[in-house]
Amino acid sequence: MGYSYIGETLQLYSQDPSVFFANKQKRYGDIFKTHILGYPCVMLASPEAARFVLVTYAHLFKPTYPKSKERLIGPSALFFHQGNYHSRLRKLVQSSLSPEALRKIVDDIDALAISSLESWAENNQTINTFRVMKKFSFEVGILAIFGQLDAKYKKELNKNYSIVEKGYNSFPTNLPGTAYYKAMVARRKLSEILREIICERKEKRTVEKDLLIHLLNFKDVKGKTLTEDQIADNVIGVLFAAQDTTASALTWILKYLYDDQKLLEAVKVILESLRMSSIISFTFREAVVDVEYNGYLIPKGWKVMPLFRNIHHNPEFFADPRNFDASRFEVAPKPNTYMPFGNGAHACPGNELAKLEMMILIHHLVTKFSHALITAGGKSKIPKEQYSTAHSQYLGMDSHLGSGRKREAKQIPRKRDAS
Numbered sequence: 397m398g399y400s401y402i403g404e405t406l407q408l409y410s411q412d413p414s415v416f417f418a419n420k421q422k423r424y425g426d427i428f429k430t431h432i433l434g435y436p437c438v439m440l441a442s443p444e445a446a447r448f449v450l451v452t453y454a455h456l457f458k459p460t461y462p463k464s465k466e467r468l469i470g471p472s473a474l475f476f477h478q479g480n481y482h483s484r485l486r487k488l489v490q491s492s493l494s495p496e497a498l499r500k501i502v503d504d505i506d507a508l509a510i511s512s513l514e515s516w517a518e519n520n521q522t523i524n525t526f527r528v529m530k531k532f533s534f535e536v537g538i539l540a541i542f543g544q545l546d547a548k549y550k551k552e553l554n555k556n557y558s559i560v561e562k563g564y565n566s567f568p569t570n571l572p573g574t575a576y577y578k579a580m581v582a583r584r585k586l587s588e589i590l591r592e593i594i595c596e597r598k599e600k601r602t603v604e605k606d607l608l609i610h611l612l613n614f615k616d617v618k619g620k621t622l623t624e625d626q627i628a629d630n631v632i633g634v635l636f637a638a639q640d641t642t643a644s645a646l647t648w649i650l651k652y653l654y655d656d657q658k659l660l661e662a663v664k665v666i667l668e669s670l671r672m673s674s675i676i677s678f679t680f681r682e683a684v685v686d687v688e689y690n691g692y693l694i695p696k697g698w699k700v701m702p703l704f705r706n707i708h709h710n711p712e713f714f715a716d717p718r719n720f721d722a723s724r725f726e727v728a729p730k731p732n733t734y735m736p737f738g739n740g741a742h743a744c745p746g747n748e749l750a751k752l753e754m755m756i757l758i759h760h761l762v763t764k765f766s767h768a769l770i771t772a773g774g775k776s777k778i779p780k781e782q783y784s785t786a787h788s789q790y791l792g793m794d795s796h797l798g799s800g801r802k803r804e805a806k807q808i809p810r811k812r813d814a815s
């Protein structure tokens with residue numbers, strides 16, 4: 397459990413997280429305890445244990461995030477909840493992001509992918525892959541939530557959302573001038589912008605069926621609609637869940653593609669990239685009662701962490717796990733061993749959209765562009781900040797794993813000549 401109060405937080409934050417968890421697993425087996433970020437935690441590195449927490453006994457483990465982060469995203473966002481409110485909203489979000497619903501925006505995503513690639517290739521400039529992928533996934537998120545949206549709103553949303561993001565991993569204090577304070581101000585501004593958009597939508601009575609319209613038309617069994625705050629929290633929540641995750645996955649896919657130029661089977665590449673990178677390395681729940689699992693007691697109030705990354709990197713389930721091998725997906729993985737989008741009640745409702753936008757972008761990239769990847773030599777490198785950004789977003793940990801050592805993976809896409 398480490399030192400009192402700080403537990404093993406410093407060890408976790410000063411090492412590659414994969415090494416921290418893998419060493420623990422080697423020493424203590426698939427289920428072990430630790431103390432991080434001020435809380436006692438039980439870590440679970442077996443598919444069965446992850447299923448126990450996320451699926452079979454999901455009602456005994458509630459989602460858990462620091463309050464400061466809940467305030468910033470919006471406390472009514474679906475991923476902070478369990479029970480009726482969660483399952484009703486989840487159905488709504490899932491149906492707005494179903495393949496059927498996404499069909500309507502395929503052409504728009506396609507046009508966005510082409511114009512993004514064209515702009516990155518302009519003037520042989522050097523770009524930061526993760527940063528431009530974030531811009532791309534933000535725009536796709538906007539399309540899925542609002543359909544077509546006025547450029548002035550997009551600009552304002554983008555500007556304020558970036559300030560919120562900066563404050564998300566900062567020390568949560570409400571003193572004017574601090575990143576957290578600025579983020580809370582920007583978050584209120586986001587609500588105002590959304591209120592304006594909603595007002596306009598109501599006046600126009602649009603027939604579009606995007607996520608915003610679903611949220612506006614939502615009625616519970618008693619006929620009660622969602623408040624504007626509930627709508628705003630869920631719009632920001634979905635945007636937040638959609639952006640860094642997809643941008644991280646795309647950045648890793650590019651790295652793997654250009655490490656091995658033969659890997660052009662887009663779908664399998666994507667699956668193997670999601671396994672290798674395990675964007676969401678683990679998730680957190682909190683035991684709502686004392687729970688016994690396999691002879692272990694998980695005390696009420698303890699955090700429980702299913703470790704997706706360890707499961708994805710266990711040679712028992714994925715032979716030679718550190719080797720990028722897209723062909724391993726020619727055979728379906730064993731049940732509950734492949735969970736890049738989670739599992740159970742809170743599994744990612746955006747997974748179809750994420751796969752769609754990744755496939756479209758990669759398709760245009762490999763068919764229309766050639767690449768030169770600038771590296772420090774040898775294989776392409778991903779900056780360490782990449783290890784943590786996306787999962788830290790979900791989990792409320794900050795991304796200090798990479799700070800101070802930031803390096804940029806730089807891509808120069810060049811348009812292929814017609815031949």
Ligand code: HEM
Nearest residue numbers: 475637638641642645675676679736737738742744746750
């Ligand atoms: C490669 C990209 C993505 C990855 C790897 C990913 C991964 C995940 C994972 C692992 C979870 C479960 C977290 C948990 O159990 O605590 C999750 C939840 C969620 N994701 Fe994604 N995600 C991605 C893209 C997206 C996109 C594009 C959207 C929306 C447009 C989205 C929306 C959500 C939402 C709303 C939840 C919360 C669901 C709930 O609590 O019921 N994600 N995601």
